[in-house]
Amino acid sequence: MIKDGRFILDGMENVVINIGKVTTEEELAEQEWEPMGPTPKPGILSLRNWDHRLLKDFPPFYAPICDMCCLCTYGKCDLTGDRKGACGIGIEAQQARMVTIACCIGTAAHAGHANHVLHELIKWRGRDHPIDLGPYIDVEAPIIRTVVGTRPKTLGDLEEVLNYVNQQLVHVLSSTHTGQEGSYIDFESKALHVSMIDNLAKEVADIAQIAGFDFPKGDPDAALIDFGFGAVDRTKPVIVFIGHYPAVSVATIDYIEEHGLSDKMEVCGICCTAIETSRYSASAKVIGPLSMQQFFVRSGIADVIVLDEQCVRTDLLEEAQKTGAPLILTTDKICYNLPDVTNRDPDKVVSDLLNGTPGVLISDPLIAAQVITKTALEIKPKRDALNHLPELDEVQKLAEECIECGWCDRACPNSLPVKDAMIKAKEGDFGGLSDLFSPCMSCGRCESECKKDLPIISMILKSAQDIAFGETYTMRAGRGPVLDTEIRKVGAPLVLGEIPGIVALVGCSNFPNGEVEVAKIAEEFARRNYIVVATGCSAMAMAMYRCEDGQTLYEKYPGSFDAGGVVNIGSCVANAHIVGAAIKVAAIFARLPLRGNFEEIADYILNKVGACGIAWGAMSQKAASIATGTNRWGIPVIVGPHGSKYRRAYISNKELSEWELYDKRTGEVVEGEPAPEHLMYPAETMEEAIVLTAKLCIRPSDNAKGRQIKLSNYVDLYKKYMGTLPPDLHLFVRNERDIPITMKDEIMEYLEEAGWKPRKAIGDPSRLVPEEEV
Amino acid sequence: MTRAYQCANVPGPHLGKVGTSASVAAAIKRAERPVLIVGSDLRHLDWALDLAKERNIPVVATAHVAGAMREKGVRPDREMGAIEITNLLKSPEWGGVRGEGQHDLAIFTDVLYYLEAQMLSALKHFAPHIKTISLTRGHQPNADQSLPNLSEKKLAEFLAGVMGELNES
Ligand code: SF4
Ligand code: SF4
Numbered sequence A: 001m002i003k004d005g006r007f008i009l010d011g012m013e014n015v016v017i018n019i020g021k022v023t024t025e026e027e028l029a030e031q032e033w034e035p036m037g038p039t040p041k042p043g044i045l046s047l048r049n050w051d052h053r054l055l056k057d058f059p060p061f062y063a064p065i066c067d068m069c070c071l072c073t074y075g076k077c078d079l080t081g082d083r084k085g086a087c088g089i090g091i092e093a094q095q096a097r098m099v100t101i102a103c104c105i106g107t108a109a110h111a112g113h114a115n116h117v118l119h120e121l122i123k124w125r126g127r128d129h130p131i132d133l134g135p136y137i138d139v140e141a142p143i144i145r146t147v148v149g150t151r152p153k154t155l156g157d158l159e160e161v162l163n164y165v166n167q168q169l170v171h172v173l174s175s176t177h178t179g180q181e182g183s184y185i186d187f188e189s190k191a192l193h194v195s196m197i198d199n200l201a202k203e204v205a206d207i208a209q210i211a212g213f214d215f216p217k218g219d220p221d222a223a224l225i226d227f228g229f230g231a232v233d234r235t236k237p238v239i240v241f242i243g244h245y246p247a248v249s250v251a252t253i254d255y256i257e258e259h260g261l262s263d264k265m266e267v268c269g270i271c272c273t274a275i276e277t278s279r280y281s282a283s284a285k286v287i288g289p290l291s292m293q294q295f296f297v298r299s300g301i302a303d304v305i306v307l308d309e310q311c312v313r314t315d316l317l318e319e320a321q322k323t324g325a326p327l328i329l330t331t332d333k334i335c336y337n338l339p340d341v342t343n344r345d346p347d348k349v350v351s352d353l354l355n356g357t358p359g360v361l362i363s364d365p366l367i368a369a370q371v372i373t374k375t376a377l378e379i380k381p382k383r384d385a386l387n388h389l390p391e392l393d394e395v396q397k398l399a400e401e402c403i404e405c406g407w408c409d410r411a412c413p414n415s416l417p418v419k420d421a422m423i424k425a426k427e428g429d430f431g432g433l434s435d436l437f438s439p440c441m442s443c444g445r446c447e448s449e450c451k452k453d454l455p456i457i458s459m460i461l462k463s464a465q466d467i468a469f470g471e472t473y474t475m476r477a478g479r480g481p482v483l484d485t486e487i488r489k490v491g492a493p494l495v496l497g498e499i500p501g502i503v504a505l506v507g508c509s510n511f512p513n514g515e516v517e518v519a520k521i522a523e524e525f526a527r528r529n530y531i532v533v534a535t536g537c538s539a540m541a542m543a544m545y546r547c548e549d550g551q552t553l554y555e556k557y558p559g560s561f562d563a564g565g566v567v568n569i570g571s572c573v574a575n576a577h578i579v580g581a582a583i584k585v586a587a588i589f590a591r592l593p594l595r596g597n598f599e600e601i602a603d604y605i606l607n608k609v610g611a612c613g614i615a616w617g618a619m620s621q622k623a624a625s626i627a628t629g630t631n632r633w634g635i636p637v638i639v640g641p642h643g644s645k646y647r648r649a650y651i652s653n654k655e656l657s658e659w660e661l662y663d664k665r666t667g668e669v670v671e672g673e674p675a676p677e678h679l680m681y682p683a684e685t686m687e688e689a690i691v692l693t694a695k696l697c698i699r700p701s702d703n704a705k706g707r708q709i710k711l712s713n714y715v716d717l718y719k720k721y722m723g724t725l726p727p728d729l730h731l732f733v734r735n736e737r738d739i740p741i742t743m744k745d746e747i748m749e750y751l752e753e754a755g756w757k758p759r760k761a762i763g764d765p766s767r768l769v770p771e772e773e774v
Numbered sequence B: 001m002t003r004a005y006q007c008a009n010v011p012g013p014h015l016g017k018v019g020t021s022a023s024v025a026a027a028i029k030r031a032e033r034p035v036l037i038v039g040s041d042l043r044h045l046d047w048a049l050d051l052a053k054e055r056n057i058p059v060v061a062t063a064h065v066a067g068a069m070r071e072k073g074v075r076p077d078r079e080m081g082a083i084e085i086t087n088l089l090k091s092p093e094w095g096g097v098r099g100e101g102q103h104d105l106a107i108f109t110d111v112l113y114y115l116e117a118q119m120l121s122a123l124k125h126f127a128p129h130i131k132t133i134s135l136t137r138g139h140q141p142n143a144d145q146s147l148p149n150l151s152e153k154k155l156a157e158f159l160a161g162v163m164g165e166l167n168e169s
């Protein structure tokens, strides 16, 4: 038989013969699941037009944090103003170059994690271990489908994706070498490219983890996990895992279970390893986000401290030693000059640790699990005798040593009033120190500057002991991807605006005023029926708060991806599922083909999916690549005020910009609107971020009812915080039908004053040049 | 040498001056089209509003400061983010807060210190047409002129001194 130009032999229907190649039915199905789009495995140049269009509407705004470059030996070069470096680079290109480097580092961290976890899981489960995300997820890897153009079915299939990731990362990083790219716009394009590659790496990592560790597969009712210092039973040996890579904590939980020790030990975590571990076992405790790291170590609660990778304090060996807790390192990323004892008899390693060896490196998770458990069990009684924090009278004595120089306040990233707290503590009033516990990130910069070497973090923690050790919260375990069934339900209302938006609270815990603001932002939008999703340290920070009725956000609001849900998606790598959800709206609701079809999908998201990320405590290079990658897919991101130190924002200039879009229905250029107005924006205060979030969820595709809902939220929030109507309201009212009915009179009056004229809503808004014009 | 208030904030070889009440007042007097940008720290709101009123300087309220101003019965000329006003100030073609032409002096007060440092950096590099003064607590080396590092009491005296100098003319 001849079918589609191929030979199929009778009786051998599974085999198709092409000239020079034999193709199996499976390969054929892979070839035919969707026609291949224009840009499978894009290189740096493939999506450059899209980037340039984004950068036209949202031009980079640079705020150098350093006026110089010291990357090569011509330097230091002064780039202030219109000066150039010896290589010819100017200040704008240098900022874009540094942003590109940050995005490369962030991508490398996620790709390192993905490589690491995938290869470990292939060792554990085999290359053929299936990727099965359960009965409610057919579009299992939306980012891989859209960017790479493949559908991974087994762990082994993910290797091909990582090969592409690794290759693109090399190309982009190489462009930052002295004497390569010189245009800031093209550096930005490269930053966007490598950050999209970061999305891929994260998707690979989390899909591998879900498949290999059997993490929840999008379960809206994932378990509620006990959270906080107070959740830890200190009568038992306590193991804390810090970092992001969960193979060791998973192996330790297995080891503990296999040896019947589950009731006898406490396993807890800080940062994303905490989220991952609680995805594996609901009995694992979450201590909190990164901002709790130094507080918890200083508390001395942990009998063994285990580090894996990313965002871990680099002085933890010294800190752990002060508490008598052995430190176990478990990946090649963090070695701290400690001996690699992976091949030594584990019992001898345990004995060394009990006899004072401060720490070891063990790169095999299964061996590490054994050493960690045995050491914790045996060292616990020895450590019980130790005191880790000063008593309150000792805090007062220490405070008396303070010379009131004020350098602590000036070293503190948030300029917290440490000196005043010390002055109070001298009089036995610990209220000032205790008040610092919530906004303090336990970063230790104040201590490091203090002329009297006062242990300020320990003094704060002791003074706040009732809050720090007394409070227990709950966090819903990271549920992983959004279900196709959920997308089917919310797709239309999201695109039409009737669900006013997806608000994604993501990223690190470098908050300007402590964790509570993230929770307040989440609550504001959950109450207003937005879909609130969270990951990483922000998902944890949100747990450290009680609503007026005493419930945590995770207790009060459902975990489903639906209006009014508060959804913990998972760790940093699970951020891929947030972008994935937006992609799935395009695939499932709009039936757009994903395969190798990046531009059309990103254009759809930018113009039609009202989503806004908030990285309120963005600190790391990973947060830079997460945000920039999200931007390339057309999703705006607000960062906290510290985010201004990333040096670059993407903001429009509504008083000077033209908002031209295409209407795909007519092929015409039409007058658009600043929706979204910015793509990457550092806000000064939580209140500003809240108001802006409501605005950045507005999209040209909103129908009249949807626009009314979005505007009523924007107006209501603006009034709440600014006491009046928004001064740019006229830009978002296309015609009278868009005006929220309950606000009609006052808005009409405002519009008349503003000289507003009605305009047509755009039928099918797009930023892509219609085909006939190309 | 006076160090930045946030002491690691060392931008590079070109650092602004530590102002005095007299030098700040002189720069304000010299300016043809100054603008006052008031941020969220709200330490000297009354002083800032007095300055604006006395000298007829347009006020931009950043973050959610407009709410606090309205509570005092004051309507700012504009309300927008710190980065939005900075972005407008960068563009030579922008017509200014009151449409009278781009400003020649931007006075920042009480914007969150480190965010303000970044905004001042943007203007230092990309807005040669604008002079900058920071009256936010603590020295800001990216501003053409900013405060020395003062206690609250001394700072109040400094600001009163600025008003005194301005009123003398
Ligand atoms: S440890 Fe806390 S008080 Fe000290 S510098 Fe860091 S945030 Fe500020
Ligand atoms: S740096 Fe140390 S000595 Fe100086 S005020 Fe702060 S706590 Fe006191």
Ligand code: SF4
Pocket: none
């Ligand atoms: S800027 Fe960041 S990476 Fe550098 S020393 Fe400070 S905390 Fe560490």
